[in-house]
Amino acid sequence: MTTGSLLVSALWIEGVKLRSSRPARTILVLLVVGVAALAGAFSLVASHGDPAAIAKLGPTAALPGWDGLLSGATQVTAAAAVLGLGVLVSEMVGREFTDGTVTNVFAVALGRGLVVAAKLAVFVAAAVLVAVALPAAVVGVGMLLGFGWPAAEQGAALARLAGLVVLSGLVALPCAWAASIGRGLLPGIGLAVGVLVATQVAVVAGAGVWFPTAAPALWALQQGEADARAFLGLLALSAVAGALTIRVWTRLQLDR
Amino acid sequence: MTTPRLSLHGCTRLFAGGAGMRDVDLEVLPGEIHALVGLNGAGKSTLMRVALGMLVTSAGEVRVAGEPLASMAGRTWSSVGHLIENPLAYGGITVRRNLEIGARLRGVSPGAVGPVVDAAAERLGIADYAKVEARRLSLGNRQRLGLAVALLAEPVLLVLDEPTNALDPSGVLLLREALLERAGAGGGVLVSSHHLDEVARVATRISVMNAGRVVGSLDPATPEIERAFFALVLADDQARGASGTAAGVLR
Numbered sequence: 001m002t003t004g005s006l007l008v009s010a011l012w013i014e015g016v017k018l019r020s021s022r023p024a025r026t027i028l029v030l031l032v033v034g035v036a037a038l039a040g041a042f043s044l045v046a047s048h049g050d051p052a053a054i055a056k057l058g059p060t061a062a063l064p065g066w067d068g069l070l071s072g073a074t075q076v077t078a079a080a081a082v083l084g085l086g087v088l089v090s091e092m093v094g095r096e097f098t099d100g101t102v103t104n105v106f107a108v109a110l111g112r113g114l115v116v117a118a119k120l121a122v123f124v125a126a127a128v129l130v131a132v133a134l135p136a137a138v139v140g141v142g143m144l145l146g147f148g149w150p151a152a153e154q155g156a157a158l159a160r161l162a163g164l165v166v167l168s169g170l171v172a173l174p175c176a177w178a179a180s181i182g183r184g185l186l187p188g189i190g191l192a193v194g195v196l197v198a199t200q201v202a203v204v205a206g207a208g209v210w211f212p213t214a215a216p217a218l219w220a221l222q223q224g225e226a227d228a229r230a231f232l233g234l235l236a237l238s239a240v241a242g243a244l245t246i247r248v249w250t251r252l253q254l255d256r
Numbered sequence: 257m258t259t260p261r262l263s264l265h266g267c268t269r270l271f272a273g274g275a276g277m278r279d280v281d282l283e284v285l286p287g288e289i290h291a292l293v294g295l296n297g298a299g300k301s302t303l304m305r306v307a308l309g310m311l312v313t314s315a316g317e318v319r320v321a322g323e324p325l326a327s328m329a330g331r332t333w334s335s336v337g338h339l340i341e342n343p344l345a346y347g348g349i350t351v352r353r354n355l356e357i358g359a360r361l362r363g364v365s366p367g368a369v370g371p372v373v374d375a376a377a378e379r380l381g382i383a384d385y386a387k388v389e390a391r392r393l394s395l396g397n398r399q400r401l402g403l404a405v406a407l408l409a410e411p412v413l414l415v416l417d418e419p420t421n422a423l424d425p426s427g428v429l430l431l432r433e434a435l436l437e438r439a440g441a442g443g444g445v446l447v448s449s450h451h452l453d454e455v456a457r458v459a460t461r462i463s464v465m466n467a468g469r470v471v472g473s474l475d476p477a478t479p480e481i482e483r484a485f486f487a488l489v490l491a492d493d494q495a496r497g498a499s500g501t502a503a504g505v506l507r
Contacts, residue, residue: 001363006330009360016357020348100342104405107308107415109334109363254310255271 001109010110010118014092018122023091031084031130031165036137039073043145066147070157071221073138077161078217079196081130081168086175086192087185089123093245094179094188103254116249120176120242127169131162160220167216170234171195174241180248183256212237259322260285261413261444262307267316269306270468277302277468280316284413284444289435291455292448293474293485294465300448301340303465304417307446308338320413334363337411339419343402347391351382351401354390358405372409380404381430395422400430407434414438414445420454432458452481466492 001009018024046054046068063071093116096102105115135158139150150158172192179188199213208227209218215230262284270276277299284290292300305311307318309325318325323332344358355373364372377383380400390398399422406414414435420428435445435458449455455462455476462474464485471492478484493499 001331001365005365006363009363009366012366013357013360016349016353017346020346020353022348099347101344101346103310103340103342104344104358105361106310106340107333107336107338108361109330110361111330115361253312254305 006110006114007118010114011121013110013115014118014122018092018126021091021095024088024126027084027088027091028126028130031080032133032137035073035076035080035134036141038076039069039138040141040145042072042076043069043141066142066150066154066157069138069142069145069147070154070161073134074157074161074164074217074220077134077164077168078220081165082171082196082199082213083192085123085127085130085165085169086172086195087189088126089120089172089176090179090185090188090192092119092123093176094183094185097179097183098185102252106254111250112252113246113250116176116180116246117242120173120245123173123176124169127166131165134165135159135161160222164216164220167219167231167234170238171213171216173238177241177245177248180245180252258286260319261288261321262415262446263319264303264307265317265319267303267306267313267318269302269311269313271302275299275302275468277306277465280468280470282446282463282470284446286412286442286444287439288460289439289445289447289458291459291462291476292446292465293450293452293455293462294448295489298465299468300465301417302468304338304340304415304446304448307415308336308340310340331363334409335412336415337362337406337408337413338415339402339406340415340417343398344405345390345393345398345401348389350387350389351377351393352386354401355404355408359408362409364409376404376408379407379430379434381426396424396427399423400427403431403434407438410441410443411438412443414443414447416445416447418448418450420449420451428454452485456481464488467496467498 047064096105105112138158138161142150175188175191178191179185181187195213202211203214207214209215209225210227210230212230212233215227215234219226260283264280264282267280268278270278275297280303282303292303294300302311306313320328320336321332323329345354346357349357352373355376356369359369359372377386380403382397382400382404385393385397390401393401403419406416419431423431435447439445439460459476462476463470464472464474466489472488474481474484
């Protein structure tokens with residue numbers, strides 16, 4: 001078989017594993033349906049004019065109509081996508097260790113580097129799928145709430161929401177490395193939580209759009225001008241994490 | 257001279273605490289079923305992991321079909337089947353899909369996967385479970401699935417660690433036939449087992465491991481093979497000045 005056909009086989013295998021994984025399917029559904037429903041619930045609460053609830057939601061999420069719904073969806077996604085996608089990629093990589101199936105990717109024609117590269121590619125594809133499905137679900141919720149068809153202005157916010165999901169996937173990618181080094185799901189999930197907390201702390205401490213892991217959310221929420229350097233930094237971070245993950249798998253030994 | 261399907265020369269791999277394997281030489285020739293027997297912790301699984309590149313040696317060389325493991329091309333692995341500890345059985349995936357994954361991992365082209373998978377499922381008697389998710393299989397049928405994956409595409413080298421684990425008597429018979437068929441076709445089989453009687457039925461050669469080393473061999477036709485096994489282990493324990501379980505068994 002050629003390298004190309006081996007790559008196709010590796011992608012097929014990882015696609016089958018993802019589709020058949022209940023935890024993975026649950027995470028993907030929660031990221032789409034859960035986030036859209038939560039944003040819709042925020043809109044409903046705000047529309048009732050309860051001052052306490054409006055204060056908790058913040059000024060933008062409490063706006064009436066599409067603006068409030070999209071702001072709420074973006075705020076929820078900013079945290080949920082990093083956590084959800086971090087758990088997803090940890091599941092895809094770490095499950096092989098916890099279930100012991102990793103022995104079966106040794107001594108095979110495909111090679112472990114190719115297997116884990118296919119995992120990362122399928123993970124990115126899953127993030128793109130969520131990036132398409134989540135804005136569509138939010139539009140559905142908005143129409144159910146009687147906001148009508150979104151205007152061009154809301155179209156830009158929906159596009160930013162989609163971009164936020166994909167960029168959150170890049171933020172979550174180092175979790176694959178942590179799950180590989182730690183040989184299980186928990187190290188990857190731990191890193192996802194750590195990144196989320198560190199980003200929040202950094203933003204509260206005054207880090208702006210230049211901070212790579214904060215840049216996607218701040219850009220999507222339009223809290224400051226986008227900084228290209230931050231996005232390049234994020235791209236470099238995820239590329240290094242991907243390369244390190246492949247290196248870990250290529251050199252892997254079953255010695256513990 | 258015939259190229260061994262598998263050869264280990266002077267292989268050492270030790271873990272913290274001293275367990276592992278030391279200075280092991282071993283060959284699996286074409287047409288041979290080479291059995292490894294030993295007490296728990298003797299080093300059988302370590303040896304098999306080293307043979308498959310799951311562990312790297314600190315000394316010595318492993319060759320598969322004459323190729324050094326360190327520089328082996330991926331395509332050579334396509335003719336190697338193995339089952340070490342956990343069978344290839346992803347819980348949420350059907351038996352057939354698991355077999356297809358195994359075939360694709362081995363580099364079987366997509367067009368050839370169907371017949372290869374059908375043959376393996378038939379051979380291990382799991383064709384009726386083709387549409388059943390692996391998580392719903394009994395332990396024995398999961399083991400059959402793992403063995404079917406190992407036997408996919410007629411491997412010329414088969415490495416099986418305790419393959420009779422959880423198998424019922426009919427599964428043991430199917431496995432025995434499959435091993436004999438592989439060896440009959442010129443393949444080499446390395447198999448570890450605690451069941452000396454079963455090993456004696458199929459093995460061409462039996463190597464005994466103790467404390468990480470190959471300490472001798474047994475003729476499969478030996479009467480009272482268990483006694484001969486324990487005698488070898490006891491002799492090695494005594495030579496090393498170690499106290500083991502063999503002495504108690506022979507007393």
